[in-house]
Amino acid sequence: MDILIKDGYIYDPANRREGNFDILVSCGKIKTVAKKIKAQASKVIDARGKVILPGLIDMHAHLREPGREDAETIETGLSAALSGGFTGVCAMPNTEPCCHNQEVAEFLLKKAQVLGKANLYPIGAITKNREGKELSEMSELKNAGCVAISDDGNSVKDTAIMRRALEYAHMLDMPVISHCEDTDLSADGVMHEGYISTEMGMKGMPAVSESTIVARDLQLAEFTGARIHIAHVSCKESLDLIRAAKAKGIRVTSETCPHYLVLTDETVKSFDSNFKMNPPLRTEEDMKALRAALKDGTIDVISTDHAPHIESEKDVEFNYAPFGIIGFETAVAVISTDIVSKNIITWNDVAEVMSNHPAHILGLDKGSLGEGSDADITIIDPDEEWVYKRDEIKSKSKNSPFIGRKFKGRVKHTIVNGDIFPI
Amino acid sequence: MATTTLLNTQKKESRWGMTKKNVIWKRKDLLGLEDLSADEIALILDAAKSFKEVSTRKVKKVPTLRGKTIVSLFFEPSTRTRISFELAAKRLSADTIGITANSSSVLKGETLKDTAKNIEAMNVDVVILRHSTPGAPHLLAKVLGPSIINAGDGAHEHPTQGLLDLFTIKEKKGTLKNLKVSIIGDIAHSRVARSNIWGLKKMGADVTVCGPSTLMPVGIERMGVKVTNDLDQAIEGADVLNVLRIQVERQKKGLLPSIREYINLFGINRQRLKNAKDDMLIMHPGPINRGVELTPDVADGPCSVILEQVANGIAVRMAVLFLVTGGKE
Numbered sequence: 068m069d070i071l072i073k074d075g076y077i078y079d080p081a082n083r084r085e086g087n088f089d090i091l092v093s094c095g096k097i098k099t100v101a102k103k104i105k106a107q108a109s110k111v112i113d114a115r116g117k118v119i120l121p122g123l124i125d126m127h128a129h130l131r132e133p134g135r136e137d138a139e140t141i142e143t144g145l146s147a148a149l150s151g152g153f154t155g156v157c158a159m160p161n162t163e164p165c166c167h168n169q170e171v172a173e174f175l176l177k178k179a180q181v182l183g184k185a186n187l188y189p190i191g192a193i194t195k196n197r198e199g200k201e202l203s204e205m206s207e208l209k210n211a212g213c214v215a216i217s218d219d220g221n222s223v224k225d226t227a228i229m230r231r232a233l234e235y236a237h238m239l240d241m242p243v244i245s246h247c248e249d250t251d252l253s254a255d256g257v258m259h260e261g262y263i264s265t266e267m268g269m270k271g272m273p274a275v276s277e278s279t280i281v282a283r284d285l286q287l288a289e290f291t292g293a294r295i296h297i298a299h300v301s302c303k304e305s306l307d308l309i310r311a312a313k314a315k316g317i318r319v320t321s322e323t324c325p326h327y328l329v330l331t332d333e334t335v336k337s338f339d340s341n342f343k344m345n346p347p348l349r350t351e352e353d354m355k356a357l358r359a360a361l362k363d364g365t366i367d368v369i370s371t372d373h374a375p376h377i378e379s380e381k382d383v384e385f386n387y388a389p390f391g392i393i394g395f396e397t398a399v400a401v402i403s404t405d406i407v408s409k410n411i412i413t414w415n416d417v418a419e420v421m422s423n424h425p426a427h428i429l430g431l432d433k434g435s436l437g438e439g440s441d442a443d444i445t446i447i448d449p450d451e452e453w454v455y456k457r458d459e460i461k462s463k464s465k466n467s468p469f470i471g472r473k474f475k476g477r478v479k480h481t482i483v484n485g486d487i488f489p490i
Numbered sequence: 491m492a493t494t495t496l497l498n499t500q501k502k503e504s505r506w507g508m509t510k511k512n513v514i515w516k517r518k519d520l521l522g523l524e525d526l527s528a529d530e531i532a533l534i535l536d537a538a539k540s541f542k543e544v545s546t547r548k549v550k551k552v553p554t555l556r557g558k559t560i561v562s563l564f565f566e567p568s569t570r571t572r573i574s575f576e577l578a579a580k581r582l583s584a585d586t587i588g589i590t591a592n593s594s595s596v597l598k599g600e601t602l603k604d605t606a607k608n609i610e611a612m613n614v615d616v617v618i619l620r621h622s623t624p625g626a627p628h629l630l631a632k633v634l635g636p637s638i639i640n641a642g643d644g645a646h647e648h649p650t651q652g653l654l655d656l657f658t659i660k661e662k663k664g665t666l667k668n669l670k671v672s673i674i675g676d677i678a679h680s681r682v683a684r685s686n687i688w689g690l691k692k693m694g695a696d697v698t699v700c701g702p703s704t705l706m707p708v709g710i711e712r713m714g715v716k717v718t719n720d721l722d723q724a725i726e727g728a729d730v731l732n733v734l735r736i737q738v739e740r741q742k743k744g745l746l747p748s749i750r751e752y753i754n755l756f757g758i759n760r761q762r763l764k765n766a767k768d769d770m771l772i773m774h775p776g777p778i779n780r781g782v783e784l785t786p787d788v789a790d791g792p793c794s795v796i797l798e799q800v801a802n803g804i805a806v807r808m809a810v811l812f813l814v815t816g817g818k819e
Contacts, residue, residue: 262709266524268624268645268681271708338625383601384623386644 068109069093070487075114075446078418079121081435085415090119092442095485100438110487112480114446120418121436122154122443122483124425125395126322127219127244127298127370130156130187133174134163139375139463141175144395145184147373147462149488151395152478154443155186155425155433157370159219160197167192167203169211176212185483186443188429193218193232193243199225202232209239214429217244217298220345222280224250230287237293242320242428244296245284247305248346252276257386259332259347267336269385272347278304285312288319296428297321299372301346303356310365320428322368323357325394325401330354330468340381340388341468344374358411367424369417371398375464393462396455397469403449403476414449444482451477515813519631519638522647523688531689535657537809538802544581545804555584558815561609562618562641564590565602565626570776570800571641571651575618578807584615606630615815619643637814645679651775652685654806656693658799659730662771667694672724674700674756675734675783678707682775686732687713700724701734701756704745721756725766732773733758733783749782759785763793771795 070092077088077100089104090097099106125148131139139147141158148156158175160166166175172189179187191208195201197218205216216236222245223229229245236243253272258264260271281297285308288295297309300323312319326344331351334342342348360366374391381388398421406412412420422445426434433443457470481488513529523531544552560579564572572588579586591605602621609617616637619627624646631638642648660666671690677683677699690697691714698716699706700723711717718724725731736756740746758772772784772793780786789796 260708262712265678265707265709266684266713268643268647268679268684273708338628379601382603384621384626384629386623 068485069107070110070112070442070482070485071104071106071108072112072114072119072444072446075117075119077119077436078415079436080415080419081121081423082437084436090436090444092444092482092485095442097436097438097440097442100436112446116448116450117479118414118447118449119436120414120445120447121422121434122481123152123399123421123445124155124157124431124433125153125371125373125398126157126368126425126429127324128156128158128373128395129161129375129391130158131375132162132178133171138377141178141187142182142184143461143463144373144375145179145182145187147393147395147460148185149481149483150461150478151397152399152445152447152481153185153395154445154481154483155188155431157188157190157214157429159190159217160192161220165192165196166190166213167195167197167208169207172208172211172213183486184488185481188212188214188431190214190219190244191216193223194228197221199223199228202228202235205235205239205241209241214431215242215244215296217246219244219246219298222246222248222250226283226287229284230291233287233291233293233295237291240430242294242296244298245280246298247277247280247284249276249279252279256347257343258335259349261332261350263332263335269335272345274302274304274349274353277302277346278308281305281308285309285317285319289315289317292318294318294320299324299327299346299370300357300366301327302349302353306356306360306365310360313365320367320424321365322370323361323366324370324372325398326392326468327357328354328361329401329405334468338385339468340383340385341392341466343385343388343390344372344392345390358406361406361412361420367420368428369398369402369420370425371395373462375462376466377464378466381466391466393460393464393467396461397467399447399478400455400474400476401469403447404474407449408475442482442485445478446480446482447476448479449476451475453477518814519627520649520810520814521627521631521638521640523649523652523685523692524647526692528692531653531656531692534653534806534809534813535660537812538653538657538805541808541812542802542805544808545801550581551583552581553583554812555579555582555815558584558615559613560584560586560616560618560811561614562586562588563605563609564588564620564641566620566622566642568620568642570803571620574800574803575641575807578804578811581804582808582811584811602626602629603633606634610634610636616811639810639814642681645681645684647685648681649685650803650807650810651682652689653810654799654803655686655732655773655775656689657802657806658773658795659771661802662795663729666690669695669729670698670727671695671730671732672698672700672728673732673734674721674724674758676705676736676740677701677710677734678705679737680734682734687715698724698728702746702752705740721758721762722765725762727767728770729767730771730773731758735775735777735779736783753782757783757785758788760787763788773799776800
């Protein structure tokens, strides 16, 4: 099927192209990008006033399958991702069984292929069962299609194991994605440790429990020469370390999530467990530092950390609720409403941090609107105002702090390998 | 009607309270002192003054809450608070049922919300909740029709304890305004400290918190209190010392080197009180670790109002039950 996208405003940092162009998609590839294309197409999209980005790639998501299909499945997860404008999703390995061998990786890829929705990129575990004890078979994981390794949710506690993991991953040229948390410092914590946790009498997770491991992992990356990607950075202290490491030439990239850019620990005063995630929402100062870091390039990627949990597990006393929120369907809207509209970054920057950079870090031939590229395209109406309603959530779980929120900016179409998914 | 009598008594004794304003109690629940205004706190204290007399009668009962059902749901062990609420309810002629449950039963199956919904279905009027998790009563207040009274939620708040402390101080000193109150001990884990701080600050008192740095929560000074690690400084010039219970487990968690060292630095004995004001009050929310935070001679000494706090607890809880079930002034 040929698709002609007429007169949209294109942001394509990979090809240094920005402006009003037509795009002709044919046989799953971008055939032509030019002003006023005259061609027959079975589907024509009038994209006047719309923002056209290279297909968004979420570097950090949890699809829950295999193991917790009650909370999310590959099918519901990828549908939700498409709805949110993501053409590609990285699935973190904290499933049951864990993605630490080729069987699980192959299962994920096969299932995603049959579904024909968004692209799925499995992330393998650093260590077997994510226990931090023995390295997983990374070469096998890579051959099976894993694009990176991570013990997501668990920090590799043993510094020697982390060193060997970095060395081994370096040999295979795989990035290591690190969830940085000193679990002794954050033990029993349920929110950021600061004035608000003091007021509420809640056990805190101090910012230093994150930054202390960021510092360690940066040192190890420098020592081994390996590539490290710091997952979901939440605090100023980590940013200062990453900024300094980049200046020094250490091969580090980093990500944050929409919620850390727009919410603070003050929200926990509602006792609503949809404000409970790990790392926790931190202070306004941290939020501002993250915005500045996004602007100055210290933060390379915005990921969602989409973490579905069923209502009966989440709708309990704050201490007992699991960490995490869903994010596929609100990421673009949050970034549009609170970040792009407030001139913190531009849509061109969004194309970089949500498509081009993730593709580059993961070694994917994606993130480009150049002629001949895979036709992965996200079309956004930057002006549409809408309210995020619980009943319209595509994800199987509904644990979002943004329900009821009014947004400006909405994904209209997501095109994956030339297949169009209307919203 | 006893209610009317009580209200009349209250009016006659208005000198006890602040200058009379027409404060009306509108709240369904009592979740914490953070949410209350100074006027609302004064209203409770005024009402408690009236109710205190009931417990001294030969027949310690008024029909105020006749026909009301009150359920106390204690997910944490408690003797004093549970009995105090139960007596308060009974002296108001309410029907009471107490349920104690292990919080682990929540993890086993029924959620707190389900438990509470079931209780609601039995048409109760008030649920008194003690729970180890901050915000548990707030969660119930959002979904339940009956009034919720927070009887302690983790280290967050213990509003009736705060109120009975305020009541005791006011009864002894006549006012709370400009009084110097020092709270001593494990501030980080104490809901009593937090409710006291909110209540005392709203009523115009000057609050100092004192304890080891490992038990002092981050940013506590933003609650409007002075912070010190020096016990002598906290005692000097203080009108009230509110001494908190220190839990022996804190040593195992690496928060204290030893109880012995804690006693040396923060234990209150007669010697440490030599520079204290003569009329300084010693308070403690109980249960006391005798010889740890207080030596027996101080706990039982002339400055101690610890047992009066216990007696006042009933009056304050009667007042709270009366107000949340619709008592109006």
